Each structure stands twice: as C-alpha cells, then as structure tokens.
Amino acid sequence: MLEKVNHIAIAVPDLSKAILNYKNTFNCKISKPLKLLDHGVTTAFISLQNTNIELLEPLGKNSPIRRFLERNNNGGIHHICYEVKDINLSIKNLIKNNCKILGDGIPREGAHGKPVIFIHPSNFNGTLIELEQT
Ligand code: CO
Numbered sequence: 001m002l003e004k005v006n007h008i009a010i011a012v013p014d015l016s017k018a019i020l021n022y023k024n025t026f027n028c029k030i031s032k033p034l035k036l037l038d039h040g041v042t043t044a045f046i047s048l049q050n051t052n053i054e055l056l057e058p059l060g061k062n063s064p065i066r067r068f069l070e071r072n073n074n075g076g077i078h079h080i081c082y083e084v085k086d087i088n089l090s091i092k093n094l095i096k097n098n099c100k101i102l103g104d105g106i107p108r109e110g111a112h113g114k115p116v117i118f119i120h121p122s123n124f125n126g127t128l129i130e131l132e133q134t
Pocket of ligand 1: 054
C-alpha cells in the first residue's frame with residue numbers, strides 16, 4: 001500500500017530564514033514559497049535525489065502547526081508523507097484498522113495539487129502521517 005516517501009516535513013518559525021539557511025549551508029534547490037490557505041501553512045520544497053523536504057510555516061491564526069511550534073520553538077520534524085496509488089482504497093483500509101483520519105476524512109488537495117489525507121499520530125507511534133495519491 002505504501003510506495004515512496006514523497007517528503008518529510010519540517011515546521012519552522014520563519015520560512016525565509018529557513019530557506020536561506022538551507023541555501024547557504026547546503027546549496028539546495030528550493031521551490032518558491034506557496035501559501036496553502038486550506039491547510040493553514042506556507043510551504044517550500046527542497047528537492048533531493050530520492051525525496052523532498054517540505055518546510056512549513058504557519059499561515060493564519062488557526063494554523064494546525066501553531067501548537068506544534070509553541071512546543072518546539074525552533075521548529076522540528078512535523079510529518080512524513082508517503083505516496084499511495086489509490087487514496088480511497090487507503091482510506092477504506094485505515095477505517096477497517098480503526099485509524100483516525102484528521103478533519104472530515106475526505107481527501108483535500110495538497111501542496112502538489114494531488115489528494116492528501118493525514119492520519120492521527122496516535123495510530124503510528126506518535127508520527128503524523130500524510131498520504132498522497134500519486
Ligand atoms: Co506534507
């Protein structure tokens with residue numbers, strides 16, 4: 001059911017600072033910041049050969065990563081995104097296995113314009129998991 005790791009997401013308090021830090025230190029290619037109003041975050045992607053790193057900055061008062069940054073002032077690893085071929089089949093399996101899907105459980109458009117869902121961290125050893133249909 002799980003294919004590749006699409007990205008590992010890191011929450012940051014200041015996106016432009018984080019971008020500069022990765023650029024200057026590692027000479028990374030980083031996408032332009034993208035505001036995702038639906039998700040309450042601004043994202044920028046670092047492309048690596050085998051996966052991507054998503055830098056996340058809170059957008060708006062009700063951003064889901066605000067609380068995370070209150071607990072982790074300097075930022076930290078926030079979620080892992082796995083690719084799946086069929087997100088609706090994945091949702092069926094998750095429900096069958098008593099996993100809690102965040103929000104209304106309906107896939108929303110993610111940072112790549114593809115449907116995504118998030119699984120509650122309590123289901124997978126404290127790790128917030130995003131599934132993205134490829
Ligand atoms: Co993500």
